[in-house]
Amino acid sequence: DTAVSQTPKYLVTQMGNDKSIKCEQNLGHDTMYWYKQDSKKFLKIMFSYNNKELIINETVPNRFSPKSPDKAHLNLHINSLELGDSAVYFCASSSPRRPTSGNYNEQFFGPGTRLTVL
Amino acid sequence: DAKTTQPTSMDCAEGRAANLPCNHSTISGNEYVYWYRQIHSQGPQYIIHGLKNNETNEMASLIITEDRKSSTLILPHATLRDTAVYYCIVRANFGNEKLTFGTGTRLTIIP
Numbered sequence: 001d002t003a004v005s006q007t008p009k010y011l012v013t014q015m016g017n018d019k020s021i022k023c024e025q026n027l028g029h030d031t032m033y034w035y036k037q038d039s040k041k042f043l044k045i046m047f048s049y050n051n052k053e054l055i056i057n058e059t060v061p062n063r064f065s066p067k068s069p070d071k072a073h074l075n076l077h078i079n080s081l082e083l084g085d086s087a088v089y090f091c092a093s094s095s096p097r098r099p100t101s102g103n104y105n106e107q108f109f110g111p112g113t114r115l116t117v118l
Numbered sequence: 119d120a121k122t123t124q125p126t127s128m129d130c131a132e133g134r135a136a137n138l139p140c141n142h143s144t145i146s147g148n149e150y151v152y153w154y155r156q157i158h159s160q161g162p163q164y165i166i167h168g169l170k171n172n173e174t175n176e177m178a179s180l181i182i183t184e185d186r187k188s189s190t191l192i193l194p195h196a197t198l199r200d201t202a203v204y205y206c207i208v209r210a211n212f213g214n215e216k217l218t219f220g221t222g223t224r225l226t227i228i229p
Contacts, residue, residue: 004161033216041203043162043219056216090161107154107217109161 003027004110006091012116013081021076021113023091031055032074033092033107034066043090049074081117088112122206127224136193138223140206143187150211151182151189155202156222162205165191169211201227 004025013019025032033056034046048056052068063079078085091110123141130136142151152167166173166180168189173180179192193200205222209215 035217042221043156043205045216045218048216058216092161106164106167107162109163112159112161 004091004093004108006110006113008113009111010114010116012118014118015081015083017081018077018079019081019115020078021089021115023074023076023110025072025093025108027093027095027108029093029095029108030071031094032068032071033094034074034076035090035092037088037090037112039087047076083117086115086117088114122208122220124204124206124220124223126221127226129226129228130196132198132227132229133195136196136200136225136227138191138204138206138225139188140191141188142206142208145186145208148210149208151180152207152209152217153178153180153191154205154207154217154219156205157199157202162219196227198227198229201225
């Protein structure tokens with residue numbers, strides 16, 4: 001099935017650890033995003049990549065480092081995890097050009113990764 | 119991106135039309151109105167978008183006032199699966215634009 005997938009779905013870890021979340025899309029989109037949804041359910045953009053190039057960085061601490069090995073993948077690495085990093089992280093993708101499926105500029109979201117820092 | 123205002127919550131009886139309002143009085147000429155929803159424990163899902171004309175697709179209808187300062191999302195025959203948080207977002211339709219989510223409207227469909 002065409003989709004945006006994320007791994008892992010759940011991640012429980014200790015403060016101070018380093019962890020990664022992976023995202024893959026097989027929609028042929030050029031642009032990928034990371035959003036964070038905190039405990040109060042506010043959903044905020046963190047990063048955006050277009051063709052492996054960073055285009056949006058919304059004042060996220062530099063402990064967070066996105067990496068895009070190719071335009072189908074956007075991984076999120078987090079160093080020195082803190083309690084406040086606990087949240088659900090959503091990956092999304094879109095196409096700035098008219099896509100073969102979906103609407104122009106429609107963002108497709110993954111199922112989310114629930115990160116719990118103890 | 120223009121700010122939007124939505125009611126915090128709404129209820130609707132199953133099978134009836136759900137009408138979700140959104141105010142966006144500071145919308146500028148090149149900004150579109152987008153609607154997304156988030157069903158519990160899932161990622162947001164695109165519903166519909168429009169510039170100034172009313173739009174309809176298989177999920178919903180979008181009615182935008184002539185002055186474009188407000189809009190209404192209509193789910194014509196709400197089902198229990200439509201229970202979700204609905205977000206009205208205003209943004210330019212350029213490529214790679216981020217989505218700025220507000221607090222949305224929590225819609226509960228009642229059996």
